[in-house]
Amino acid sequence: MTSAAARILLVDDDPALRRFVHMALEDMPLELIACDRVNSAVQVLQEGAVQVIITDLMMPGESGLGLLQRLKEQPALRGPARVVVLSAGLTPTRREELVHMEVWCLLDKPVSVVQLVDCINEALAPAAPKPPANAAPEPLPANAARAHAQASIEEYFGGNGELYRAYRATCLAQFAHDVHNGDTAAATRDLVSLRHLAHNAKSVLRMLGYPTQSAQALALEEDCAAGRTPESLAGWDTLRSALQAIGKP
Known part of the structure; x- marks a missing residue:
């Protein structure tokens, strides 16, 4: 500031x-x-x-x-x-x-x-730069992904890697439900529910060590809050792909 x-x-x-x-x-x-x-x-x-x-x-x-x-x-x-x-x-x-x-x-x-x-x-907080709405999420290099995860373990889990992995497992299980709920909200143009989903995903993704995907969720949240329906639907497609990619074994 x-x-x-x-x-x-x-x-x-x-x-x-x-x-x-x-x-x-x-x-x-x-x-x-x-x-x-x-x-x-x-x-x-x-x-x-x-x-x-x-x-x-x-x-x-x-x-x-x-x-x-x-x-x-x-x-x-x-x-x-x-x-x-x-x-x-x-x-x-x-x-x-x-x-x-x-x-x-x-x-x-x-x-x-x-x-x-x-x-x-x-x-x-400064507004996060919006990723292109139609950009597919790029997987992080393995070393960068590990660095982000380790930083999250230190910042949010007190250095407890076991706790981080247990929390991550519950989040990955939830992502499948989030994708289903997000698809339902997008199909009915329910920006209130879509914004709520994005708001929660933003924090979870940040805690798990996915800053780019967290920024995508923030962009979706802000589009929903502003009533920008086309941008919100495109943003959901982007976040949906990210959640699915993270959830793959």
């Missing part, structure tokens, strides 16, 4: 929630700007860019959905910000609607400190 603190805009009319977010993020190197109304948030955005926008949906006056619609229609107002919806009203129907509103992350109220901090850390 650069020396300039990241600016986070929080839009929520509940003072208790605003205090909670402030306390959860107070040790992070960022500037939190809290607003209790959409019109106040718009004024903040007009004055300068922020890196993350966290918004509730139900508020007096203009709703959070109204803010999301503004951000979608006015890219200059949104700027580089990733949008996080933090709401108690995330029904399946609402989640489907939000897929097309270019929302980066959905958090249910009540949210844990860990969930919130993880979400903000991911939102502030």
Whole structure:
């Protein structure tokens, strides 16, 4: 992160929630700007860019959905910000609607400190370069694959190679189910389910030592979040091939 603190805009009319977010993020190197109304948030955005926008949906006056619609229609107002919806009203129907509103992350109220901090850390991380949607996954050279695996063992498994191998075996078994579920979601254009699958796969692949494939999952997640159906379907084909290749004996 650069020396300039990241600016986070929080839009929520509940003072208790605003205090909670402030306390959860107070040790992070960022500037939190809290607003209790959409019109106040718009004024903040007009004055300068922020890196993350966290918004509730139900508020007096203009709703959070109204803010999301503004951000979608006015890219200059949104700027580089990733949008996080933090709401108690995330029904399946609402989640489907939000897929097309270019929302980066959905958090249910009540949210844990860990969930919130993880979400903000991911939102502030540099965007991974997207692999070509139609590019077939290239197998890593054996020595590079071993290096990635060993790095993962050290970083995520405390140096315990046996634990890594046991976890990897359970993940390979799950990949077959993921491929089936992903095919079903792609066939029905269910970007909510496809995004959820990609979100989980992103972390699993990173833990197993597959950074390129993890980046493919991240690209798919972001396409689904932005409602880019053609790109999402192409991204699923890419990730599907990667999961199958990793699962081969």
